[in-house]
Amino acid sequence: MNSQQIILASRPNGMPDASTFRLEDKQRPELKAGEVVVKPTHFSVDPYMRGRMNDAKSYIPPFQVGEPLSGGAVAEVTDSKADGFAPRDVVTGNLPWATEAVVPANGLKKIDTKLAPASYYLGILGMPGLTAYFGLLDIGKPQPGETVVVSGAAGAVGIVVGQIAKIQGCRVVGIAGSDDKVAMLTEQFGFDAVVNYKTAPDLTKAIADACPDGVDIYFDNVGGEVSDAVIANINFHARIPLCGQIAFYNTTDVPVGPRIQPMLLTRSVLMKGFIVGDYKERFSEGVRQLAAWVSEGKLRYTETTVKGFDKLPEALLGLFSGQNTGKMIVEV
Incomplete structure (x- = not known):
């Protein structure tokens, strides 16, 4: 056949x-x-x-x-x-x-x-949900009252990251690329604020305005200028789960941007790249918890x-x- x-x-x-x-x-x-x-x-x-x-x-x-x-x-x-x-x-x-x-x-x-x-x-019960679950909880280690920023917030991983952060008692700020996505994230998925990176005249200031207490956890799905703007607002002892760099996937040259290492050093920031396969021995744990949150109506x-x-x-x-x-x- x-x-x-x-x-x-x-x-x-x-x-x-x-x-x-x-x-x-x-x-x-x-x-x-x-x-x-x-x-x-x-x-x-x-x-x-x-x-x-x-x-x-x-x-x-x-x-x-x-x-x-x-x-x-x-x-x-x-x-x-x-x-x-x-x-x-x-x-x-x-x-x-x-x-x-x-x-x-x-x-x-x-x-x-x-x-x-x-x-x-x-x-949500597959690779994107597990990526959000382990990246945020294992690397980000969110604490109640902290501010979590998620780039690519309207994507498959970002939507789940934001909701898990809310379950953990955090203030959640998303970054997305259209007004429709901004409205969806705030009205349907409980984000406290969302910045449209395509229309913000000064992205670093827009993130600062949305995060008056700074950024404690940055879940990075994007990289590039968006991440530069977020890291400019990073707090002491912040954590950065490095999940994706979609801004660079189709580039043909090596982009040059701000050197972030001094910021990470002087503010004692942890940045850790990860692949969901790193957690394959714990997948059943993640699926059980994600499924429970879905059935309880805590995750949409x-x-x-x-x-x-x-x-x-x-x-x-x-x-x-x-x-x-x-x-x-x-x-x-």
């Missing part, structure tokens, strides 16, 4: 475009012992995928030219030669961008779609859903122009 796949056609220089990807038909291989056939229903697109398009050493191997891209997905098992998996099981895992695939069962996890919608296992979530397998490249590129609110999901 043939399957459609989305292939990395070439490595981009700067911002990818439609020519970076190619849609191909491919014969599905024969099912072997320990494998299952899966038919994806939902794909996650995430900023880290841009880094995997470069032929560079990182925490995860690069995509290969001529091979399908891959990422988090929810799928239905349609055939199985693996113990513990049967047709109609719903699973999640890292899957190729294909309409159907044969994959090892040991990389899959069964999920219960009666507890939460399938797409939630790619968002939103998604941007694009329909159609062939829309995967378009949805991925949309992340870099802020087209998503919350998690960007492609529904097949």
